[in-house]
Amino acid sequence: MPVRIRSGAVAGIAGQPVTVEVVINRGLPGYHLVGLPGVEVRESRERVLAALRHSGVRVPPGRITVNLAPAGERKSGASFDLAIALGIVAAAEGLAVEPGAAARLRALFIGELSLFGELRPVRGLLPVLLDAASRGSRLAVVPASQAAEAHLAPGLRIVAADDLRQALDWCRSAAEPPARLAFARRRGLARPPAAADACAALAALTGHELARKAAVVAATGRHNLLLVGPPGTGKTRLARLLADLQSPPDREDALTITRIHSAAGTLADGRLADRRPFRAPHHTVTRAGLVGGGASLRPGEVTLAHGGLLFLDELAEFHPAVLDVLRQPLQDGHVSVVRGSGQRNFPARFQLVAATNPCRCGYHGSDTRSCRCPPHERARYLGRLSGPLLDRFDLFVEMASWRGAFAEAPGPPATGGWRSAPRPADLEAAVERLVAWRRDGGPPRAGGCDGFLDRAREALGLSLRAVHRCRDVAATLAALDGDARVDERHLREALEFRRDLTLRALD
Ligand SMILES: [Zn+2]
Known part of the structure; x- marks a missing residue:
């Protein structure tokens, strides 16, 4: 039958x-x-x-x-x-x-x-x-x-x-198979110890306050970060520290992350994800490799990075058409993959961290070697990055004179708050404050904030999106400072991170 x-x-x-x-x-x-x-x-x-x-x-x-x-x-x-x-x-x-x-x-x-x-x-x-x-x-x-x-x-x-x-x-x-379910208990969702190591490494990072601050701010508020500097200045190292600093996913995010990696065949041990993913595709990645697709509709790197961090090293070396497909996920938090007559949406909400050389030879602004690029080449190199893409970054850090800034061994515990000696507890408290503010419809703002931003927008030629992002970064700074509201001081500091303005002016 x-x-x-x-x-x-x-x-x-x-x-x-x-x-x-x-x-x-x-x-x-x-x-x-x-x-x-x-x-x-x-x-x-x-x-x-x-x-x-x-x-x-x-x-x-x-x-x-x-x-x-x-x-x-x-x-x-x-x-x-x-x-x-x-x-x-x-x-x-x-x-x-x-x-x-x-x-x-x-x-x-x-x-x-x-x-x-x-x-x-x-x-x-x-x-x-x-x-x-x-x-x-x-x-x-x-x-x-x-x-x-x-x-x-x-x-x-x-x-x-x-x-x-x-x-x-x-x-x-109905004979049950012999009980052999010795699978390990689900690990707790405590912040992994890597965060303490990453904080120690950041504290030992001397002589580059802006980079350290940017790292802590980016990790806390999950802001997008662009690092510009010659080879060997620690850009990749900093990106990996950021991955270690990511707060653990909540139960729902963890299940989504695990489901995606199960589908992609990249789930290591069959356990619920207790860390956010870190993906670092090479600059030769294809469009399909980045957004997904193909005959079996596999998820791409942006989906594998969902809930975590996508690191694009050598950003200016990626094919412009490949970078262009990042716009949708950065805006909507998902990506549409078309196959045959159908279309599927894959989740793709990630924190974007990218690094780039300042010019083709890599040494413009370096204190160790001199740049060999003709000036017009230099301008064209970063010009490959489109304005709409640069607009998606909240924090820009130049790492030109950063040689040897990462000490091999962590230094003695410094004092002076998160700006010089970040601790995992600082980050956690700030994340909690940000979550509470978001729940209440945004952080309280001191009077005069909007007027200040309007003036800054006019004077610096910021896009509306950039203004919005400055406001978000200022909220993260206020949360890290333990302040009850965002004031002009936080906005000014947030603007300091918009070094793209300097980049655009770069000869
Ligand atoms: Zn050069």
Whole structure:
């Protein structure tokens, strides 16, 4: 009799529900797979038949037809293997007529099979399970190696099997696979110790107050930061410190980050993300690599950086058309990927940190080597960065004379507040204050703030967006200072970080 088994795959970063239908008819032995299967799915025939034999199941004689529904959607991946194998057994043995087994066969079955019947992990398990749970599924059979990841999906009972035989035993007789769920308890969401090290490294950064302040402000308010300076001035080092200073994600963000990395196959240990991601694509990255797409609709770097930090080193070396696609995610917090007739939105809300040389040779303004670029070349180099892109940065720091400024060992604990000796506790308190202000519709502002900004806008030729960003940076400064409201002092300091004005004036 025909059998239906529920399964699923990942498409983009979302789950795609798929029903596997199996029917075995009398006739010449054969195996037919229909329902728009991709290459990996078509190859399931060899894996499934070998795994069945190796698990002691006699492949039933006759013509086996497997249909993947809905037929109109392309299926890819190997996550249906387990469901297909179980469907064949259930159809051959009439398992579905036995009430207990019939109930168990209504579970969701996900897993790739090896030729020996072992269950292998699949990409995107978490999004598949979250989708199934949202459609009312309550029970799922998954590869034991992904038990920890599967348990992140709320409301689902998980049966974790090592191989096809265990999954079959459970279907036939409710025999639970041996409990081997020694997966580690979810780590707490405490700020990782890396933050203390990063703070110590910043405190030891002598002779460059503006860079240190900018780093603390950027980390606290998640502001976008552009670093300009010759090679070897610590731009990359500073970006990595910023990654360490990121506050841990809350539960909801953590689940989204984990879901994205499950779909992309970049989830390391199947645990809930307790850190925000740090992505640093090379400047040769393609448009699709940055925003996602391709035949399997994989998320790109901007989505992999969602909830975390995207670091673009050598910003002026990126292809202008590639940089141009950053505009949408920077504005909307998501990116649209078009594929065939459909369009998908991937989340892409990240903090942008970029670094660039001041000129092609890299040494303009350096105190160690002199620049060899002709003046018109120099202007053209940073001119590659479009005004709309530069407008998305809140903080600009030049690191021209910064050679050796990072001490190898952290110095003695300094005093003097977050400006000279930042501590993780300072950052946390400021983040809490910012969150509270945002909840209340913005920080209280001292009188005269708006007038001051209007004057600054006219005198400095700031765009409206730049003014808005100055206001945000000023709020972060006030929060770090522990002040009850934003005043002109904070706005002035925020304007100091708009060094793009100096950059634009750079010969
Ligand atoms: Zn140069």
